[in-house]
Amino acid sequence: MxxxxxxxxxxxxxxxxxxxxxxxxxxxxxxxxxxxxxxxxxxxxxxxxxxxxxxxxxxxxxxxxxxxxxxxxxxxxxxxxxxxxxxxxxxxxxxxxxxxxxxxxxxxxxxxxxxxxxxxxxxxxxxxxxxxxxxxxxxxxxxxxxxxxxxxxxxxxxxxxxxxxxxxxxxxxxHDLQVAEIKQGALSITAVGKSKQEVDALKADVLSSGIVTDHLRGEVFISRTGSRTNLSCVQKTGDAYNLEFSFREERLISMFEKCLGS
Missing domain, CATH: 1.10.10.10 (Winged helix-like DNA-binding domain superfamily/Winged helix DNA-binding domain)
Structure with a gap:
């Protein structure tokens, strides 16, 4: 059916x-x-x-x-x-x-x-x-x-x-969706893109953002549509939160903290 x-x-x-x-x-x-x-x-x-x-x-x-x-x-x-x-x-x-x-x-x-x-x-x-x-x-x-x-x-x-x-x-x-996982302590990050090049670029942005911290906990999925970056987060409480922003205008570490409720 x-x-x-x-x-x-x-x-x-x-x-x-x-x-x-x-x-x-x-x-x-x-x-x-x-x-x-x-x-x-x-x-x-x-x-x-x-x-x-x-x-x-x-x-x-x-x-x-x-x-x-x-x-x-x-x-x-x-x-x-x-x-x-x-x-x-x-x-x-x-x-x-x-x-x-x-x-x-x-x-x-x-x-x-x-x-x-x-x-x-x-x-x-x-x-x-x-x-x-x-x-x-x-x-x-x-x-x-x-x-x-x-x-x-x-x-x-x-x-x-x-x-x-x-x-x-x-x-x-x-389809052709690709993923790459990044572990930073109690924080799990999954980059999602339509090609390996797109995923590698997302991963490089994450690693260069100073995200290496001990206070962030939870699970984050990150993807990009044009100039906009999308975050979907599962907070340590189990709640889900979605966030969209311009990567050039916002600091990625700040967006992670906001999305995770930290």
Missing amino acids: SYYFRLKNSALVEFDPDRYTLLINTLQNPPEEITLARADARILELLLLEPGAICSREAIMAFAWDDRVVSAGSLNQSIFMLRNILGDSKDHDLLITVPRRGYRFNSDQLVSPASNIEQPAGQSIVEPPSITRVHLAPAIEKQRLGIAIRLGYLAVSVFALFTLWQLYTGYELP
């Missing part, structure tokens, strides 16, 4: 959870098909099973990574990637963070079959199927059963295979 919703720029999106694909239709450009990483697709699928309902971080991680054990940082990175792909990296109006509880999908952005959907010129109008909301509890129970079956299989598997599985990173980057 596919899901239909609109982005903030009014583009119509068709999400196919079975193929992990997003088909983005705009009036100005030809349709764009994007293939998500498996975990990212399953996170979006779970949030769309019950739009508007809050999904806990634990439930999301159990559903998205049903085949391995990952840290909370993997979820933060997946949410960050999804928001960038969906154009939601600034305001978080589509994938909404509920502090200390989890995430929810903005049900106002869903498209119903009765909506008057404009299609790009030259394309036939495809009537989206009815959106059937599935109760979250049965889905989670079914998922837990699947996890139990897999755990039983792992119990009789060769130890070496289990070890290799655990060492596997558990995250696949969608």
Whole structure:
């Protein structure tokens, strides 16, 4: 079953959870098909099973990574990637963070079959199927059963295979997005860009900013759009904060402190 919703720029999106694909239709450009990483697709699928309902971080991680054990940082990175792909990296109006509880999908952005959907010129109008909301509890129970079956299989598997599985990173980057991680004490920084050169430039800016401190704690994702730099932070309290600024006009260390609430 596919899901239909609109982005903030009014583009119509068709999400196919079975193929992990997003088909983005705009009036100005030809349709764009994007293939998500498996975990990212399953996170979006779970949030769309019950739009508007809050999904806990634990439930999301159990559903998205049903085949391995990952840290909370993997979820933060997946949410960050999804928001960038969906154009939601600034305001978080589509994938909404509920502090200390989890995430929810903005049900106002869903498209119903009765909506008057404009299609790009030259394309036939495809009537989206009815959106059937599935109760979250049965889905989670079914998922837990699947996890139990897999755990039983792992119990009789060769130890070496289990070890290799655990060492596997558990995250696949969608498209050509590149990342680089920087550890500074209790501060974890992830630079995200569309190319290795872009990521290397971000990493160089971070390392040359005097960010080496002992008082900053938390997790930061940094990316750049034109002359604007974007920070998405997970503070030590668990709260999320987003910040956008001009790199030339602001000191990066000050922006890190503001974003992390230090």
